[in-house]
Amino acid sequence: MKFSFGWKYILLGIFTAALVVGVSCKKNNVYLDPAVSPKPVAKVKGTVRFSAMVDILFVIDNSYSMNKYQAKLQQNIDLFLAEIEKSEGIDYHIGVVTTSAEDQRARTSGVSGNLVSYKGKGITFVDRMTDNGLLILRQLLNVGVLGSGNEMIFDPIFLALSEPALSTTNRNFYRSQAYLTTIFLTDAEDQSVLVPDPAVLFAFLKKIKKNDPTKLISYGAVIPSAMHERPNCIRDQMGRKPLKIEKYFKLMNSAFNKQWFDICTADYGPQLGAVGRNLVQRVSKYIYLDQIPEIDTLRVFFKTEEISNDAGKGWTFDPSRNAVVLSDNLDWEKISGGEPGSLTVDFTPSDSF
Numbered sequence: 001m002k003f004s005f006g007w008k009y010i011l012l013g014i015f016t017a018a019l020v021v022g023v024s025c026k027k028n029n030v031y032l033d034p035a036v037s038p039k040p041v042a043k044v045k046g047t048v049r050f051s052a053m054v055d056i057l058f059v060i061d062n063s064y065s066m067n068k069y070q071a072k073l074q075q076n077i078d079l080f081l082a083e084i085e086k087s088e089g090i091d092y093h094i095g096v097v098t099t100s101a102e103d104q105r106a107r108t109s110g111v112s113g114n115l116v117s118y119k120g121k122g123i124t125f126v127d128r129m130t131d132n133g134l135l136i137l138r139q140l141l142n143v144g145v146l147g148s149g150n151e152m153i154f155d156p157i158f159l160a161l162s163e164p165a166l167s168t169t170n171r172n173f174y175r176s177q178a179y180l181t182t183i184f185l186t187d188a189e190d191q192s193v194l195v196p197d198p199a200v201l202f203a204f205l206k207k208i209k210k211n212d213p214t215k216l217i218s219y220g221a222v223i224p225s226a227m228h229e230r231p232n233c234i235r236d237q238m239g240r241k242p243l244k245i246e247k248y249f250k251l252m253n254s255a256f257n258k259q260w261f262d263i264c265t266a267d268y269g270p271q272l273g274a275v276g277r278n279l280v281q282r283v284s285k286y287i288y289l290d291q292i293p294e295i296d297t298l299r300v301f302f303k304t305e306e307i308s309n310d311a312g313k314g315w316t317f318d319p320s321r322n323a324v325v326l327s328d329n330l331d332w333e334k335i336s337g338g339e340p341g342s343l344t345v346d347f348t349p350s351d352s353f
Contacts, residue, residue: 045346045347045348046289046290046291046293046346046347046348046349047344047345047346047347048287048288048289048290048344048345048347052087052089052090052091052179052283052284053090053091053092053175053177053178053179053283054090054091054092054093054178054179054180054181054279054283055092055093055095055173055174055175055178055179055180055181056092056093056094056095056181056183056279057095057096057097057157057160057180057181057182057183058094058095058096058097058141058183058185059097059098059099059153059156059157059182059183059184059185059186060073060096060097060098060099060141060143060185060186061098061099061147061151061185061186061187061188061236062098062099062100062143062144062145062146062147062148063099063100063145063147063148063149063151063188063236064145064146064149065145065187065234065236066145066185066186066187067145069185069187069221069263069268070141070142070143070144070145070185072268072269073141073185073221073269073272074138074141074142075269076269076270076272076273077134077137077138077141077272078134079269079270079272079273079276080272080273080275080276081094081133081134081137081276082273082276083273083276083277083279083280084276084279084280085128086280087280087284087342089284089342089343090128090280090283090284091127091128091178092127092128093125093126093127093173093174093175093178094125094126094127094137094140095115095116095124095125095140095160095170095173096115096116096140096141096143097113097114097115097116097156097157097160098116098143098147098156099147099148099151099152099153099156099186099188100147100148100151100152113155113156113157113158113159113160113161113162113165113170114160114165114169114170115160115165115169115170115173116140116143117169118136118139118140119139123136124140124169124170124173125140125172125173126140149236150191151186151188151189151190151191151236152190152191152192152193153184153186153190153192153244153245153248154190154192154194154195154196154198154201154244154248155192155193155194155195157182157195157201157205158192158194158195158201158204159194160173160174161174161180161204161205161208176208176209176210178215179215179216179217179282179283180205180208180209180215180216180217181217181218181219181279181283182217182218182219182252183218183219183220183275184218184219184220184221184222184245184260185220185221185263186220186221186222186236186242186245186263187222187223187233187234187235187236187263188235188236188240188242189235189240189241189242189243189244189245190242190244190245190248196244197244198244198245198247198248198251199247199251201248202216202248202251202252213252214285214286216252217252217253217259217279217282217283218248218249218252218253218259219259219260219275219278219279220245220249220259220260220261221260221261221262221263221268221271222242222245222246222260222262222263223235223242223262223263223264224242224246224260224261224262225241225242225243225246227262227264230264232264233262233263233264245260246260259275259278281326281328281330284326284343285325285326285328286318286321286323286324286325286326287300287323287324287325287326287343287345288321288322288323289322289323289324289345289347291347291349291350291351292322292349292350292351293317293347293348293349293350294347294348294349294350295317297346297347297348298317298324298345298346298347299345299346299347300314300315300324300343300344300345300346301343301344301345301346302335302342302343303342305335307326307330307335307343310327311327312327312329313327313329313330313331314326314327314330315327315330324345
């Protein structure tokens, strides 16, 4: 009887174990069932419209010797503005400071880096949407010649882009994601006190552009050190050559041809148009995409005209930036025919399935 009774319990144990294993296997089978495959998603065409942003800061010498040079600037600024406005994709801000960063008489003309204000109406810069923008810009550039004889080029830039001016008098002019362009007009050498070394100013500007020097551009009308003084073209400050200013230009434009020219030449005014064209090309160089593209689907258009995939005179793709790179030799005048328009990049995103 004991033997039989023991076998009953052994058989019961085997049955129970089998039942548990069966249930367990069945339970596992639920998790091992293959998932239902998702339906393929149709590829969606990506489109990026190009809109370059650039903040342009004119630094105008407003000392006594500058009257005729300022007049040329005001008379020909339309050539500069017209070149920029040919490209509807460019979102620009243009403001003005003077070299009188320490002169009490210039408090309405950019003292301490404050942008010059239009007739006390609170307009401190012009953009594409400014009514009568050319008229207002001419007035902003009309800073007069009652400023200090201690011309400061670097200090006003530093002050204009620092607090407290950055968020008060100069509010909304500077945009961290935009290109920054400085344009000088002076017959003197820099005499800055806060930032007397051009390398220090360059380091400051690089820092606010997240260490991307390609976002920094500079031009200028000066009396270059290689040029001799002439009867109608005398350097201020007892003939001091603008060596510090030229060093700044070289730092800012190390990857490009020099972009400064002789303020005394007869074509100084018309050269403003050339500056505008060059600026358009430089700020239009990179078109950043919002998705990674299938490279062979990339197409670039100006209005309805396609621009060729050509490193020499068209465009290439830079995967490290995820950007279309426009050639420095791209003939904007030929492409646009002198008519405004915008660039469009079409592509198929590579991460669509």
